[in-house]
Amino acid sequence: GQQVMQIPQYQHVQEGEDFTTYCNSSTTLSNIQWYKQRPGGHPVFLIQLVKSGEVKKQKRLTFQFGEAKKNSSLHITATQTTDVGTYFCAERLSGNTPLVFGKGTRLSVIA
Amino acid sequence: NAGVTQTPKFRVLKTGQSMTLLCAQDMNHEYMYWYRQDPGMGLRLIHYSVGEGTTAKGEVPDGYNVSRLKKQNFLLGLESAAPSQTSVYFCASSSDRTYEQYFGPGTRLTVT
Numbered sequence: 001g002q003q004v005m006q007i008p009q010y011q012h013v014q015e016g017e018d019f020t021t022y023c024n025s026s027t028t029l030s031n032i033q034w035y036k037q038r039p040g041g042h043p044v045f046l047i048q049l050v051k052s053g054e055v056k057k058q059k060r061l062t063f064q065f066g067e068a069k070k071n072s073s074l075h076i077t078a079t080q081t082t083d084v085g086t087y088f089c090a091e092r093l094s095g096n097t098p099l100v101f102g103k104g105t106r107l108s109v110i111a
Numbered sequence: 112n113a114g115v116t117q118t119p120k121f122r123v124l125k126t127g128q129s130m131t132l133l134c135a136q137d138m139n140h141e142y143m144y145w146y147r148q149d150p151g152m153g154l155r156l157i158h159y160s161v162g163e164g165t166t167a168k169g170e171v172p173d174g175y176n177v178s179r180l181k182k183q184n185f186l187l188g189l190e191s192a193a194p195s196q197t198s199v200y201f202c203a204s205s206s207d208r209t210y211e212q213y214f215g216p217g218t219r220l221t222v223t
Contacts, residue, residue: 009151033211042201042214043154088153092210098144098169099212103153 004091006102014110019076021105023089030092032072033099034063038085046074079109112137115215117202123221124192132187132218134202141207143185144169145177147198148217154201160185161207192222 005024013019023032031050035043047056049065049072056063060083062075076083086106090099115136124130134143145157156169158177166177174196176188185204189196199219203212 031210035212042217043203043212045211045213048209048211090212098156098159099210100156100170101146101154103151 004089004100004102006089006105008105009103010106010108012108012110013079015081016078019079019083019107021074021087021089021107023072023074023091023102025070025091027070027093029069030094032065032092033090034072034074035088035090035101036085037088037104041085043088076107079107081109081111083107084109114138115202115204115213117200117215117218119218120216121219123223124189125223126193128192129188129190130192130220131189132200132202132220134185134187134204134215135183136185136202136204136213137183138204138206138213139182140204140213141182142205142210143179144203144205144212145175145185145187146201146203147171147196148201149198157187157200192220194222196220197222 033048034046037043047063052069053067054065060077064073086104088104089102118133144159146154155171157175160166160179163182178186199217201217202215205212
């Protein structure tokens with residue numbers, strides 16, 4: 001079945017350092033989504049990538065979709081304590097299939 | 112708009128008891144989902160629905176049943192709870208155009 005590999009599982013950074021999480025799929029994807037879950041909270045949608053090689057930015061967050069549409073990354077520049085949480089990628093093979101979530105990367109930011 | 116709401120927020124059950132978790136959305140979304148979240152396991156799909164009156168199995172459906180009698184509601188039932196069903200349960204909904212999912216606040220269930 002479809003598998004979503006997300007690395008690393010945990011990341012501890014000093015405030016101000018950069019952070020990157022990666023998502024790799026065994027199959028070509030229709031699109032990929034990213035979610036953030038704060039401790040004790042629920043997942044919140046961040047962005048969806050659809051096109052091969054697509055790059056999108058949201059303030060300090062940069063999202064990339066690989067050229068072959070099999071991998072994606074989320075990069076945070078100059079982390080802040082408000083970035084603490086777990087970041088999930090979620091993959092979809094085709095338009096009407098359910099999302100498959102990665103296991104997430106838990107980010108801790110040390111002030 | 113309330114978005115996606117879930118009831119109850121917390122529940123403790125004894126092994127063998129039954130219960131129903133209710134999810135409601137006011138965004139007129141076609142698709143609704145039930146996930147469970149366990150430490151280190153991410154979000155795993157239990158059941159989902161692509162429209163009123165339809166349901167389908169997800170990755171971990173055993174021990175659960177669902178119903179979608181009304182478009183805005185999606186019910187998750189546990190007929191005979193087991194300790195392995197101790198988890199946090201999230202409901203989500205999405206439109207059939209954008210597919211971004213909106214999650215409810217979750218239900219923390221403990222089965223003793």
